[in-house]
Amino acid sequence: MAQAxxxxxxxxxxASAARSDSWGTRxxxxxxxxxxxxxxxxxxxxxxxGPAIFLAYIAFFHWNIFSANSTFVGLGNFLKxxxxxxxxxxxxxxxxxxxxxxxxxxxxxxxxALLLREGLSRRGGxxxxxxxxxxxxxxxxATSIIxxxxxxxxxxxxxxxxHFLHLPALNWLESVHWALPSVMVYTLWHSVGLYTVLFLAxxxxxxxxxxxxxxxxxxxxxxxxxRVFWPMLGPITFFVVVLASIxxxxxxxxxxxxxxxPHGGAGGPAFSTTTDSxxxxxxxxxxxxxxxxxxxxxxLFILIMTLTLIQKWVADRFVFYx
Amino acid sequence: MRNxxxxxxxxxxxxxxxFFIPIYWTFVIAVGYHGAAYHLPPVWTPLFHWGPIIYxxxxxxxxxxxxNTVGITAATIVLVLFTSALAGYALAEIPFKGHSLxxxxxxxxxxxxxxxxxxxxYVVLFHLHMLNTYAAMVIPFAANSSSxxxxxxxxxxxxxxxxxxxxxxxVSTLRYIFRVAMPLAKPAVATSVLLTFIAxxxxxxxxxxxxxxxxxxxxxxxxxxxxxxxxxNWRELASAAxxxxxxxxxxxxxxxxxxVQAVAGGDLNAKD
Amino acid sequence: MASIxxxxxxxxxxxxxxxxxxxxxxxxxxxxxxxxxxxSGKSTLLRLIAGLEVPSTGEILFDGERxxxxxxxxxxxxxxxxxxxxxxxxxxxxxxxxxxxAQKIPKAQxxxxxxxxxxxxxxxxxxxxxxxxxxxxxxxxxALGRALVRNPRVFLMDEPLSNLDTQLRERMRKEIRLLHExxxxxxxxxxxxxxxxxxMADRICVVNGGEIQQIGTPEDIYQHPAxxxxxxxxxxxxxxxxxxxxxxxxxxxxxxxxxDPERLSPLPADLAARGxxxxxxxxxxxxxxxxxxxxxxxxxxxxxxxxxxxxxxxxSHYQIHGQWCDQPISLSTSIRPVRERHKVLNLLIPWTDxxxxxxxxxxxxxxxxxxVRQEA
Numbered sequence: 001m002a003q004a005x006x007x008x009x010x011x012x013x014x015a016s017a018a019r020s021d022s023w024g025t026r027x028x029x030x031x032x033x034x035x036x037x038x039x040x041x042x043x044x045x046x047x048x049x050g051p052a053i054f055l056a057y058i059a060f061f062h063w064n065i066f067s068a069n070s071t072f073v074g075l076g077n078f079l080k081x082x083x084x085x086x087x088x089x090x091x092x093x094x095x096x097x098x099x100x101x102x103x104x105x106x107x108x109x110x111x112x113a114l115l116l117r118e119g120l121s122r123r124g125g126x127x128x129x130x131x132x133x134x135x136x137x138x139x140x141x142a143t144s145i146i147x148x149x150x151x152x153x154x155x156x157x158x159x160x161x162x163h164f165l166h167l168p169a170l171n172w173l174e175s176v177h178w179a180l181p182s183v184m185v186y187t188l189w190h191s192v193g194l195y196t197v198l199f200l201a202x203x204x205x206x207x208x209x210x211x212x213x214x215x216x217x218x219x220x221x222x223x224x225x226x227r228v229f230w231p232m233l234g235p236i237t238f239f240v241v242v243l244a245s246i247x248x249x250x251x252x253x254x255x256x257x258x259x260x261x262p263h264g265g266a267g268g269p270a271f272s273t274t275t276d277s278x279x280x281x282x283x284x285x286x287x288x289x290x291x292x293x294x295x296x297x298x299x300l301f302i303l304i305m306t307l308t309l310i311q312k313w314v315a316d317r318f319v320f321y322x
Numbered sequence: 323m324r325n326x327x328x329x330x331x332x333x334x335x336x337x338x339x340x341f342f343i344p345i346y347w348t349f350v351i352a353v354g355y356h357g358a359a360y361h362l363p364p365v366w367t368p369l370f371h372w373g374p375i376i377y378x379x380x381x382x383x384x385x386x387x388x389x390n391t392v393g394i395t396a397a398t399i400v401l402v403l404f405t406s407a408l409a410g411y412a413l414a415e416i417p418f419k420g421h422s423l424x425x426x427x428x429x430x431x432x433x434x435x436x437x438x439x440x441x442x443x444y445v446v447l448f449h450l451h452m453l454n455t456y457a458a459m460v461i462p463f464a465a466n467s468s469s470x471x472x473x474x475x476x477x478x479x480x481x482x483x484x485x486x487x488x489x490x491x492x493v494s495t496l497r498y499i500f501r502v503a504m505p506l507a508k509p510a511v512a513t514s515v516l517l518t519f520i521a522x523x524x525x526x527x528x529x530x531x532x533x534x535x536x537x538x539x540x541x542x543x544x545x546x547x548x549x550x551x552x553x554x555n556w557r558e559l560a561s562a563a564x565x566x567x568x569x570x571x572x573x574x575x576x577x578x579x580x581x582v583q584a585v586a587g588g589d590l591n592a593k594d
Numbered sequence: 595m596a597s598i599x600x601x602x603x604x605x606x607x608x609x610x611x612x613x614x615x616x617x618x619x620x621x622x623x624x625x626x627x628x629x630x631x632x633x634s635g636k637s638t639l640l641r642l643i644a645g646l647e648v649p650s651t652g653e654i655l656f657d658g659e660r661x662x663x664x665x666x667x668x669x670x671x672x673x674x675x676x677x678x679x680x681x682x683x684x685x686x687x688x689x690x691x692x693x694x695x696a697q698k699i700p701k702a703q704x705x706x707x708x709x710x711x712x713x714x715x716x717x718x719x720x721x722x723x724x725x726x727x728x729x730x731x732x733x734x735x736x737a738l739g740r741a742l743v744r745n746p747r748v749f750l751m752d753e754p755l756s757n758l759d760t761q762l763r764e765r766m767r768k769e770i771r772l773l774h775e776x777x778x779x780x781x782x783x784x785x786x787x788x789x790x791x792x793x794m795a796d797r798i799c800v801v802n803g804g805e806i807q808q809i810g811t812p813e814d815i816y817q818h819p820a821x822x823x824x825x826x827x828x829x830x831x832x833x834x835x836x837x838x839x840x841x842x843x844x845x846x847x848x849x850x851x852x853x854d855p856e857r858l859s860p861l862p863a864d865l866a867a868r869g870x871x872x873x874x875x876x877x878x879x880x881x882x883x884x885x886x887x888x889x890x891x892x893x894x895x896x897x898x899x900x901x902x903x904x905x906x907x908x909x910s911h912y913q914i915h916g917q918w919c920d921q922p923i924s925l926s927t928s929i930r931p932v933r934e935r936h937k938v939l940n941l942l943i944p945w946t947d948x949x950x951x952x953x954x955x956x957x958x959x960x961x962x963x964x965x966v967r968q969e970a
Contacts, residue, residue: 025648026419029416029417029418030418030419030420031418032412032416032418032495033412033416033417033418033419033420033421034418034420036408036409036411036412036416036495037408037409037412037413037418037424039404039405039408039409039464039465040405040406040408040409040428040464040465040470041409041424041427041465043405043461043462043464043465044427044428044431044465046446046450046462047443047446047461047462048431048434048439049427049430049431049434050442050446051439051442051443051445051446052434052439052442054442054445054446055438055439055441055442058441058442058445112337115330115333115334115337116334118330119330119334124334125334126578126579127338128334128335128337128338129582130338130574130578130579130582131338131339131341131342132337132338132341133578133581133582133585134341134342134345134571134574134578135341135344135345136585137520137524137570137574137581138345138524138567138570138571139523139524139526139541139542139566139567139570140524140526140542141526141542141543141545141546141549141563141566142348142542142545142562142563142564142566142567143344143345143348143563143567145348145545145549145559145560145563146344146345146347146348146351146560146563147344148549149351149556150344150347157343157347189341189344193341194585197582197585197586198586200586201586221326246435249437250435250436250437252437252527253526253527256527256530256546257526257546257549260546260549260550276437277437280437280438280440280441281440281527281531284440284441284444285444285531290441290445293441294441294442297437297438297439297440297441297442298438300435300437300438301435301438301439304435304437304438305433305435308433308435309433312433481677481679483675483676483677483679484679484681486644486646486673486675486679487673487675487679487693487740488692488693489645489646489665489666489667490644490645490646490666490667490671490672490673490693491667491692491693491694491696491744492666492667492668492693492696492697493667493692493693493696494696497696501692502681502683505683506681506682506683
């Protein structure tokens with residue numbers, strides 16, 4: 001608004017525009033700046049900030065995409081949501097999924113990073129890192145296909161391995177108990193490379209002198225880890241845990257793909273893999289309960305925003321990986 | 323000590339192989355004989371029967387899906403480069419009013435939880451009559467925070483005199499950005515192209531929600547439908563998956579170092 | 595080609611003044627150097643002419659026509675930056691034609707012009723190369739060439755030689771000067787190097803602290819520095835400046851140096867008479883150049899004691915650094931000095947070679963009328 005007003009008061013063509021150092025040039029500079037940011041700004045506003053604000057609106061209204069009528073229902077959508085057992089089930093599933101998967105992912109990533117750190121100085125170390133990272137960039141549906149087959153109770157590799165280890169065979173994706181862990185296995189495979197690379201960046205930022213000093217003191221193996229790596233990796237570990245939580249909480253594609261089809265529709269069997277993102281998807285786009293889905297989205301939004309802000313705070317305080 | 327060293331060396335070879343097995347297997351099944359998927363113990367050597375892949379590419383709608391994905395990916399990359407170069411330049415060089423507010427907006431987008439926004443995003447696309455269009459697959463991803471920051475970072479390293487001489491010579495800012503600043507920020511261009519390529523090529527949930535038209539659906543979405551219909555037809559399914567996978571694998575093979583570094587230093591909000 | 599005029603031009607960055615209100619006239623075809631220490635505002639002056647900065651007050655005119663409200667490109671100036679600002683990803687000919695292409699000039703015409711200028715600058719063999727393959731001197735020529743192809747009205751150079759080694763710098767100095775004689779384009783040349791300013795300029799403008807100290811020909815500036823800053827800025831070693839007072843002495847005046855008050859130096863009668871008009875019993879600064887010592891003179895000379903400490907031989911002449919009590923003194927002489935350190939010598943400086951400055955540093959001009967401030 002201030003821009004528009006000063007424009008009319010001080011037309012840039014007037015003789016005084018140039019002399020007061022400011023208005024003419026500053027407005028011209030600003031107009032150029034706005035022109036340059038306009039394309040990205042429009043995208044952000046239309047497809048991200050607009051919807052974020054709109055979300056709050058539809059969550060508090062009884063609202064239908066196909067009709068113009070909407071009535072304010074306050075917390076009505078939320079109350080309705082709380083009466084749905086499947087909502088609580090999805091929260092429970094999500095919590096289970098996150099609480100088990102995140103620590104396992106972080107630990108495995110840390111172990112892989114420590115292993116790769118030594119390997120990187122040797123020939124072929126970069127290739128090892130590339131192979132562990134590769135799954136992260138693969139398309140989820142394409143790679144889920146092969147995992148569906150790996151988890152096949154009759155012919156799958158998973159049971160072949162169990163058989164080899166003299167363990168009982170499992171029903172994997174078709175079992176109420178093992179479906180979600182199966183998804184976890186896939187997600188671990190798909191994402192651990194990302195966190196490994198982040199840990200590697202954290203390890204690379206440890207000053208060489210610190211490691212050398214510890215080596216001279218005779219520290220290696222577990223002692224080295226306890227005395228040097230673990231304290232130095234504190235911030236990045238926290239960062240990885242929060243980032244992994246944010247990402248796992250929003251897992252959708254692999255659950256949809258792995259548990260879809262003949263396994264009782266996505267989220268099955270018996271809602272055992274129905275997590276929050278999946279329930280939002282189904283509520284909105286299968287059953288067209290947009291208001292209900294919005295209420296769920298807001299809960300998820302608040303949960304994740306809290307985590308994100310914590311992550312941002314940590315990242316700003318310890319910018320160690322750049 | 324020696325044993326520990328050997329164990330580590332062994333793990334350094336075995337673990338990467340384990341991670342690669344699922345991808346390798348997709349290949350084995352796709353080019354294997356019919357029923358290879360059900361063979362026990364599993365068959366490990368590829369037979370190089372290219373028949374199924376050729377069949378999928380010639381007798382089904384897959385060329386269309388490949389075309390869709392290629393088009394969507396290419397368009398997204400071009401637009402991301404365009405918007406990021408402009409915005410990155412503005413953030414790096416131009417002290418416009420509201421500079422810091424825009425900076426915050428760009429950071430903020432990275433923080434918004436994607437899963438919680440899908441419902442209102444659908445409604446917005448519905449009202450813009452964008453559902454079931456190519457535009458819906460491309461335009462929402464035509465601007466990208468990490469690319470903007472990347473460009474900003476590289477533009478800041480360019481000497482001020484480079485732009486000043488252009489001003490003196492009557493070269494417009496746009497021309498300067500595309501002819502001088504962008505070519506000098508090649509690493510930023512490369513990283514943006516790679517990260518956008520991966521993200522756009524792997525799109526699944528967005529098209530799943532925003533389109534139900536087989537005319538526009540990209541390969542991942544088509545795969546998902548295909549999977550539910552022909553679950554038993556493993557060879558064709560694996561062939562289709564391989565078609566979706568190959569471009570990623572090929573690009574990764576040549577640029578893995580760059581991608582790994584880009585992810586470690588740049589795109590920290592990579593979604594699962 | 596154009597004349598340049600500053601009318602009351604000043605520049606503020608926020609609340610910080612980088613250029614005090616300035617009046618300035620540069621006639622058509624002049625080679626004008628602006629010299630001063632870093633942060634003196636000399637680059638700002640140049641950037642104001644180029645249009646890279648907008649003046650906070652005042653007007654800038656080219657050939658009597660106002661340009662300060664016009665964008666940089668419409669002023670048609672050619673500029674050479676310290677880092678040359680040659681685009682590393684383009685070939686030399688692309689670099690030289692980039693600006694012309696933006697103005698939609700026909701390709702053939704651009705090519706011809708680029709070739710023509712390249713030939714004059716002897717870089718026609720480099721046109722297809724990239725800047726990375728060029729030496730510093732060659733880059734320098736390319737930067738000049740890029741400015742020349744546009745037939746600029748005014749040539750602006752911002753420390754263009756400071757990235758070159760000494761030998762090359764001297765050669766380029768001559769070449770730029772020669773180029774100027776060929777094309778006769780009004781040139782404003784900014785440098786922090788007094789030798790560069792001296793050897794190249796038709797006129798020199800000395801800037802310090804955002805204010806113009808003096809404008810004049812090199813001889814003018816050297817022989818009649820307007821103040822102590824200018825006096826010390828030019829010449830190497832710098833002018834010796836000694837603080838003291840003028841005190842009454844018998845019938846005449848004497849100089850009483852601050853660091854050695856016992857030693858009164860009586861002024862010759864004519865100087866004393868005029869000195870009395872300007873300063874009576876007040877603090878002054880006396881200055882003399884290192885090479886003024888021992889010069890033959892028809893008049894009287896100022897005699898001071900001197901203890902040499904170090905002697906530097908430069909082949910053609912010697913630089914002797916020493917002291918008068920605690921006051922450091924430098925001399926420059928072509929006579930081989932006796933290598934006897936710490937022996938007190940008597941120096942003779944002709945009074946005609948002594949420069950006089952007021953307490954505030956400005957020159958006491960004995961020919962000019964008495965300063966108002968001093969009368970009061």
